[in-house]
Amino acid sequence: MTKKTLADLRKEIDTLDDRLLELLNERASRVIEVGRLKAGSKSDFHVPSREREIYERLQGQNSGPFPNEAVKSVFREIISASLALEAPMKVAFFGPKATFTHMATMQHFGLSAELVPQKSIPAVFEEVEKGRALYGVIPVENSTEGMVSHTLDMFMDSELKINAEILHEIHHYLLSRTGRIEDIKKVCSHQQPIAQCRNWLAENLPNVPVVDVASTAVAAQIVSEDYTAAAIASELAASMYDLKIVRERIEDQVNNFTRFLVIGKKMAEKSGDDKTSLMFSVKDEVGILYHMLEPFAKRGINLSKIESRPLKKKAWEYIFFLDLMGHISDPAIAAAVQELKSCCQFVKVLGSYPRAK
Numbered sequence: 001m002t003k004k005t006l007a008d009l010r011k012e013i014d015t016l017d018d019r020l021l022e023l024l025n026e027r028a029s030r031v032i033e034v035g036r037l038k039a040g041s042k043s044d045f046h047v048p049s050r051e052r053e054i055y056e057r058l059q060g061q062n063s064g065p066f067p068n069e070a071v072k073s074v075f076r077e078i079i080s081a082s083l084a085l086e087a088p089m090k091v092a093f094f095g096p097k098a099t100f101t102h103m104a105t106m107q108h109f110g111l112s113a114e115l116v117p118q119k120s121i122p123a124v125f126e127e128v129e130k131g132r133a134l135y136g137v138i139p140v141e142n143s144t145e146g147m148v149s150h151t152l153d154m155f156m157d158s159e160l161k162i163n164a165e166i167l168h169e170i171h172h173y174l175l176s177r178t179g180r181i182e183d184i185k186k187v188c189s190h191q192q193p194i195a196q197c198r199n200w201l202a203e204n205l206p207n208v209p210v211v212d213v214a215s216t217a218v219a220a221q222i223v224s225e226d227y228t229a230a231a232i233a234s235e236l237a238a239s240m241y242d243l244k245i246v247r248e249r250i251e252d253q254v255n256n257f258t259r260f261l262v263i264g265k266k267m268a269e270k271s272g273d274d275k276t277s278l279m280f281s282v283k284d285e286v287g288i289l290y291h292m293l294e295p296f297a298k299r300g301i302n303l304s305k306i307e308s309r310p311l312k313k314k315a316w317e318y319i320f321f322l323d324l325m326g327h328i329s330d331p332a333i334a335a336a337v338q339e340l341k342s343c344c345q346f347v348k349v350l351g352s353y354p355r356a357k
Ligand SMILES: O=C(O)C(=O)C[C@]1(C(=O)O)C=C[C@@H](O)C=C1
Pocket: 031, 034, 035, 045, 046, 047, 048, 050, 051, 054, 078, 079, 082, 083, 086
């Protein structure tokens, strides 16, 4: 058998791509029909449980060599573009553009959703509460820097529900106009990335002043107008602000993850591998900490996090935030939450949502 040439293989690839494109258009026309049915019955256009079912089915049957992770990324974009044909989906995120929240929002919703940056975490809540966006995305905790207390505080007065969590691995990039380390006379970034790259900066740019600015995106913008400055920012900022990568992955700690929450008006459907977030305040009594955990311990419910925040309206009183494994519709969890109410001033279920892997 004669060996195929590069030209032969490329021709075959072109034919396969033609077939893929044809199939994508066939799929899109079915989705448009689904959209018409939904408009008639006034049902939700975005159905995360159906999307999960598609990813799981395809990843389960994929025999390779196309990588399984890529199956999800490719189909996320196909579904994101299909959904946009049914109805435009607006998602508000804590901006500006090119921040890690922006990247996490793109990772979760795909590139065809309309992503709208907001100036503050309360502004994200407001966009969703007023119905101007279907969902909002906000950071809630970083594996090295801890909780974003502002996000937790917002749940005290809001009725919005947590619909999903996104785990995003954070990598910091040193960016500049020239891409040459010897041109750098100043480094700009937000205080958190600066703290996360402190050792790298001390070793590699020991005498260069570091300036703390409002966000990594502001840093990238400053650098786009100054040849002697460098920014610590995301990879996305490099393409958005036309900057060169001087060094990649300069964070001191490996495994630096940020957890983001997707908030919306409705409770998410059960996926079979869920988490539930609760918020409650306890009465000031002896042994109360023991009593508030008892309903969960005796039912063998796994708690994954407990945080306390001072109740702003009253000194020395606290609000607790609790994450547990399972869905609020599971009978054991519903019973435990009911029992918790007997020792609490108030209990609020912030949402049950699929656990991020
Ligand atoms: O099955 C649906 O309900 C659709 O709207 C189609 C589709 C898809 O592209 O497969 C698109 C968006 C939904 O979030 C889920 C699935």
